[in-house]
Amino acid sequence: MIRNEFAVTREMYLDWCRESRKKGIAGRFRIFWIVLSLVMFIMGVTLLLSDLSEKWFGAYFLVLGAFCVFRSLRFGIINKAQYKKLAELTGGENWTRTIDLTDDGIITTNGNMIIKNTYDEIKGFREDGNKIYLDTDKNIVIRLYKDRFTKGSYEEFIALIKEKTNME
Numbered sequence: 001m002i003r004n005e006f007a008v009t010r011e012m013y014l015d016w017c018r019e020s021r022k023k024g025i026a027g028r029f030r031i032f033w034i035v036l037s038l039v040m041f042i043m044g045v046t047l048l049l050s051d052l053s054e055k056w057f058g059a060y061f062l063v064l065g066a067f068c069v070f071r072s073l074r075f076g077i078i079n080k081a082q083y084k085k086l087a088e089l090t091g092g093e094n095w096t097r098t099i100d101l102t103d104d105g106i107i108t109t110n111g112n113m114i115i116k117n118t119y120d121e122i123k124g125f126r127e128d129g130n131k132i133y134l135d136t137d138k139n140i141v142i143r144l145y146k147d148r149f150t151k152g153s154y155e156e157f158i159a160l161i162k163e164k165t166n167m168e
Contacts, residue, residue, distance in 0.1 A: 002152030004144040017079040033072035040065030119164035
């Protein structure tokens, strides 16, 4: 058995969320909301400065622009609420995450919650500095750290993943 173990802190969790927002559809939606907010603000100011008798159109577009800004920035609020809920579910803040790689599969323990994955679910393997990412077919990422192996080693982990997933 190989074990990777570390404390999940609020800062670490929010960092994971920031990583996720930069990629894929979440990143594209954020850009969309920012561009849309700029368009709404320009339209609002233009209508307020125009000779139009009904200035409320300009105010309306300014409010829409503010809403678009909120939509682009709301992820931070949501992620903080998610961390708070996870802390409640796991029994407290700064819980310990243990990832055991056994012959039968991967067992992730977060405080008092247990998640089991099979090696067949692993579809990708990435590294970034000290971080290791195992991408699953369920759109979930299992994060490990090279310097946090408490049983086994990084080299043993790589050999096991290559053996069990047939990835190079």
